Amino acid sequence: MTHTAELPDFGADRTLFFIFGATGDLARRKLFPAIYSLFREGKLSERFAVIGLARRPRTNEQFRDDVKHSIEEFARYKSEKDHNWEQFAEHFHYMSLDINKLEQFQQLKTVAEQLDAKFDIGGNRLFYLALAPELFGSVSYNLRDGGLLETEGWRRLVIEKPFGYDLPSAEKLNEQIRQVFQEEEVYRIDHYLGKEMVQNIEVVRFANAFFEPLWNNKYIANIQITLSETVGVEERGGYYDHAGALRDMGQNHMLQMITMMAMEPPSRMEPEDIRDEKVKVLRSLRVFHSPEEVARHVVRGQYDTGEMKGKPVPGYRDEEGVPDDSATETYFAAKVFVDNFRWAGVPFYIRTGKRLPVKTTEVVVEFKNMPDNVYFSRKTKLEPNLLVFRVNPTEGIYLKMNAKQPGSQWGIVPIAMDFCQSCEVGINTPEAYERLLYDAARGDSTYFTRWDEVALAWRFVDRIESAWRDHSSELHRYPAGTWGPDAAQQLLAEDGFKWWPVNGQLEGEVVWATPVTSK
Structure with a gap:
């Protein structure tokens, strides 16, 4: 059920996205195309920015080329039909980051503050960890100790599955994250x-x-x-x-x-x-x-x-x-x-x-x-x-x-x-x-x-x-x-049932009824 009509606008058009794992497959196939579609449909205004973070060295220009290639291959909307591509790409910034080095998170804070001021984002920060689960805790600690959570806006942590390997490992992981973020600030994705x-x-x-x-x-x-x-x-x-x-x-x-x-x-x-x-x-x-x-x-x-x-x-x-x-x-x-x-x-x-x-x-x-x-x-x-x-x-x-x-x-x-x-x-x-x-x-x-x-x-x-x-x-x-x-x-x-066929016409069915459509 979609609840967007009932909820007030919490500021989707004022968000600074931090994409950890920005050179990985998930970012390339899903995250960059998703951000582009939101922008094309007017769900993101000009007041947003994306900081791509990974260990691999890249310039801003190289990163923006990577984003464009991912959109051309995987997005619903194609960038070649967008006359405002340069305007969109300007919102993307890249920084090489070793997640184990606190001083680099302090440098990231400076970059974030510059982009926040440039695009009038208001301190709203969304940290997307497209990383292995065992890294969630250390990244959370360094976000806190690097001063990246000291803003006037909201902060949210988005993390991918698997959330742990079993209950004890999930409890340990959750305890680490909760030392930094409140439960209402943690968004655990199940894309289904x-x-x-x-x-x-x-x-x-x-x-x-x-x-x-x-x-x-x-x-x-x-x-x-x-x-x-x-x-x-x-x-x-x-x-x-x-x-x-x-x-x-x-x-x-x-x-x-x-x-x-x-x-x-x-x-x-x-x-x-x-x-x-x-x-x-x-x-x-x-x-x-x-x-x-x-x-x-x-x-x-x-x-x-x-x-x-x-x-x-x-x-x-x-x-x-x-x-x-x-x-x-x-x-x-x-x-x-x-x-x-x-x-x-x-x-x-x-x-x-x-x-x-x-x-x-x-x-x-x-x-x-x-x-x-x-x-x-x-x-x-x-x-x-x-x-x-x-x-x-x-x-x-x-x-x-x-x-x-x-x-x-x-x-x-x-x-x-x-x-x-x-x-x-x-x-x-x-x-x-x-x-x-x-x-x-x-x-x-x-x-x-x-x-x-x-x-x-x-x-x-x-x-x-x-x-x-x-x-x-x-x-x-x-x-x-x-x-x-x-x-x-x-x-x-043994219960008198059977698995029903999937992905097509069911066995024994006669399809002469008029299909139901939304037209």
Whole structure:
């Protein structure tokens, strides 16, 4: 749900951005294009500046060329069509910085004060740490000791995942940051919360009278969340082997999407009220008390050799930087329960993995079917109604229902009402990082994760990791290019369900209904 209309203008057009890791991939692919799009759309006025910070030596001119190349390659708007490019580029400054040297932070303070005065920014400072998490604490200390927090304006710290490796490391990291910044000044990014259709989940739920009364265990049979990737670990084998799918995707993206689906309506449309409801969901997650419970509810897998688009690909253990005997999971599926009044007994099935057939993120809500012994059910097999949120790469909402087949007496077929938002808006759909950077500059923390959310998510995940580590639970191998191990299918089959197809037409569907569009 977008809250920009309700919130006062906190000064998004008066921000000094400090981009630590300015020569890295994240800045090049996401941050610079996001800032440019905000500027092109009038969400940043002339009163802003960006200081790029990294160890690599660069001149201001070289840095601005780097920014222009990143925008030409990755931005929604192209710089060659912008007659004011030089005016925009003037706001970018570069400084080579060793984050372990306090005296360089003191030099950075001088540069920041000069840019603040030049562009009339008013002392508002946003520090974006596109760095490894173990560096967050030392950077925070040097920002404080270097005098960079001594301004009349606001200061905010934006940090990327992963926030720690487990709960103890996350607690240590949080303690370091909190010695410098208050919790309300810390913005922990999970870029999935910036995606259009993830935010649209709240609107569909709370703005439509015919959904909210059905959004409970009386009418919903199960909810399925799929986040699949076609790529392997590529050059990240060394890093990934110390993380795995559960830490890389489960602790943040997957659990956050469960909270969006399961949260109660907030009492007020304020950031803290919304995040309070998400925390209640995490507190209600059913805890796995034993390795046996973990084994019954969680499947872990690792991709083997296989084919992707007709070409052979190596198995995980054959990837560069991965040990020959690695037991790190590249796939996991789980059956999760939210034990509260609304959701008691409804399974939330989640799955994520690498080297799967398609790249997609979807949420499928399967409603309870009609009784087998009444009216149409006695004459034909009825399929359950489905509501699907298509998050990526296609953005849209899909509703499957049953209707009479034309020309038949009793023929009933599933039909689709399919709204494709990305088809309507096209390439100019705002990127997740644009929304999140804009929100951070405005002081809207709705779609950033609070510390208690992070801690509760780690507590849930750590129990699973502990069971895997200490009791050598089975690691299922699956061929690359398939939908994971057979055990993941059995996880649903034992409850009488199945994984619904994703990223396209559902099986058995007859698409003769007129598509729903916004026109």
